[in-house]
Every structure is written in C-alpha cells, then in structure tokens.
Amino acid sequence: MVIDPRAVAYRHPDLKVRAVAALTVGVTDQPWALTSTDLAAWRAGGLSDAEVLHAILQAALFGHFTRIADATGVASDYPERFGVPNPSPGTPPYLTPTEKPPRGAAIDLAMHAGAVDQLATWAAHAGDRDDHFDRRRRALIRSTVARLLGDHVETAAPIDELDHALVELATTVTLAPWDLGAAAYARVRAAGLASDTAVFDAVATISSFGVMSRIAVTLAALAR
Amino acid sequence: MQHLAIIEPPDATGELAEVYARMGQRKMPTAYQTLHGGLPGIVRAHSLDPKLMPIAFGFSNLVNMSGPLAWPYRELVAATTSRLNQCLY
Numbered sequence: 001m002v003i004d005p006r007a008v009a010y011r012h013p014d015l016k017v018r019a020v021a022a023l024t025v026g027v028t029d030q031p032w033a034l035t036s037t038d039l040a041a042w043r044a045g046g047l048s049d050a051e052v053l054h055a056i057l058q059a060a061l062f063g064h065f066t067r068i069a070d071a072t073g074v075a076s077d078y079p080e081r082f083g084v085p086n087p088s089p090g091t092p093p094y095l096t097p098t099e100k101p102p103r104g105a106a107i108d109l110a111m112h113a114g115a116v117d118q119l120a121t122w123a124a125h126a127g128d129r130d131d132h133f134d135r136r137r138r139a140l141i142r143s144t145v146a147r148l149l150g151d152h153v154e155t156a157a158p159i160d161e162l163d164h165a166l167v168e169l170a171t172t173v174t175l176a177p178w179d180l181g182a183a184a185y186a187r188v189r190a191a192g193l194a195s196d197t198a199v200f201d202a203v204a205t206i207s208s209f210g211v212m213s214r215i216a217v218t219l220a221a222l223a224r
Numbered sequence: 225m226q227h228l229a230i231i232e233p234p235d236a237t238g239e240l241a242e243v244y245a246r247m248g249q250r251k252m253p254t255a256y257q258t259l260h261g262g263l264p265g266i267v268r269a270h271s272l273d274p275k276l277m278p279i280a281f282g283f284s285n286l287v288n289m290s291g292p293l294a295w296p297y298r299e300l301v302a303a304t305t306s307r308l309n310q311c312l313y
Contacts, residue, residue, distance in 0.1 A: 005304040005307050005308055008300075008304070016297070017297075017300065020293075020297045020300050020301060021300060021304055023301075024300070024301045024304040024305055024308075025304065025308065028304070028305050028308045028309065029308060048292060050291075050292045051292045051293045051297075054287065054291040054292055054293040054298075055293055055297065055298075055301050057283075057286075057287045057291075058287045058288075058293070058298055058301045058302065059301050059304075059305050061280075061283055061284060061287055062301065062302050062305035062306065063305055063309070064280065065266050065280075065284075066305055066306050066309040066311035067309065068266065068269050068270060069265070069266055069269055069311050070309065070310070070311055071227065071228060071269075072226065072227060072228045072230060072269040073225050073226040073227040073228070074226070074230060074265040074266065074268065074269040075226070075265055076265065077258040077260060077264055077265050078258075088310060091310055112286075112287075112291060113290075114286050115286065118279075118282060118283050118286055119283070121279055121282075122279050122280070122283060125275060125276060125279055177309050177310070177311070178309065178310035178311075180227065181225070181227045182227060185227070185228075196228045196229040196272060197229075197272045197273075199228060200228050200272035200273060201272070201273060203228075204270075204273055204276055208276070208280075
C-alpha cells in the first residue's frame, strides 16, 4: 500500500522509484498536463523509453481495474489484518484539461509487443455493438471521456435523457471513481438502463475508453 | 459495500462459466494469488460482461507477464493508481 503517492513521486531517495511514482501520478491524475520535461526527468531517473511505455500501459490498465472495483464494490481478497486504506471523503474530482495536447506520440505504442492489437480488440468491444445501448451512445461516451482527458476524438452531443445521464456517469467514472455507487447509477437506471448488467456495461464502456484515451493523451503530451 | 451484482463461479452458467474456467487456469504472478484460493475479486467483478473479462485480463497478462519494467516497479504503479483512485481493492 502506498499512503502518499505524491510524496513518493517528489521525495523518495531512489530516483527510479521517484520516476515511476511521478509517472503514475501524472498518467492517473492529469495526463493532459504532462510534457517532454516530465519524460526527460523520468529518463534521468533511469527509465528507458520501453519502461516508460510499460509503466504507462500498466497505469492505464489499473485505472480500469480500480474503476471496476469501485463501481462494483467488490470485497478485498485479503484479510483486514493487512490493513484497509482510509478513503478520503469529499475528495474533489480530477481536473479537466484547459487545452488538448497536440496529436503525436513521444514513444511508439508498437514498442510494447501486442499492445496495439489488444487495445484495438478492447476498443472494438467497447464501441462496436448495440446491446444495452447502441453505437451512437457508445460514440458519445467515447467522445465524452476523450474530452475529459484531453484526447482527440470526434465530438458528439447528447440528444436525449439517457445521453445526458451517460455523460454524467462518464464524468463520475473518469474524474471521481470513488463516488461510484447506487446514487451515481440512479439517473441512467431511470433513463432505461435498469439492470445491473446494463449499468455495468455503461461503467465498463466508459472505463475502457478511459484506458484508450489515457494512453493516447499521455503519449501525445510527452511529445511536446 | 457491493453496488452491482457479481455472479460467483458456482452460480455461473454458459459463456461466463466457460470464461471463469479459463481464467482459473491462467498463469498469474504468485503475489496475485489469493489467500482464499479462488479467483481474485477483480476478475469476478467483471462477471456481468463475460466478453470483456478475457479482453481486460488478456491485456493484464500482456503487461504483467512480460515487458521491461521490473516487478517491484509494476507493483508501485498498481498500488499508486489504486491509492490515487481511492480504491479499497
């Protein structure tokens, strides 16, 4: 357990530990705010570009896992004697970008073998089907998550109440996953996603597009 | 507190039962093996979408079972992400 990740990122005596912690904080908190200066600092801390990419992929994946754990409220696998971290009630949402980083990539995603293909399969599952809600709503979710993270995706506008409910849920999942729970699901349920399976699909679709956008934005931001 | 249903392995049928069986056979770092011996909670938390489960954990295998970043640093990434997202898991 890491009690204070930002302290590790700024003050840990081992520069490589500091670099990995700083990278993870950047990818998780404000990927759109990263720059080539951050990448240079991580390289100076001892990370190769392949390690930087690996850590970005890992942080994006765990961004999904933590959101799914928060969304479902699944119980811990470990006994409480290992300690349960204190949540901080009232934690404010992550900030949204003031500007999108220009398109680009400081490191080629293809450097991590298999990543391009597996992420394409994942994105297709999130976007290319019509069960629970259709492709148009899935494109709206993708565009909303992209906007919240500073990614370049064609914009889409909400049309009906379910659209607005999905945009609201996408904002919570992406920027304040610790607020997920019955209250956060009430509006999408009332607008038509009544079953737990449909609500889970909405949350998982949002989280999945978060993985894609988080990786794309991080790689683009580090290039400027 | 549980917010959404989780279909546990003994209750799973059809596609989910098949996916659970495959997930049980997948190689996993020793540190991720649960003390209760069953599938990890984060796997079961995907039970309402049996098609997403192998996709997400296929990607997990890609970044956990190979790649240049050494194990302790991967754990630091995981623990840091969890803490920042206020995740109790």
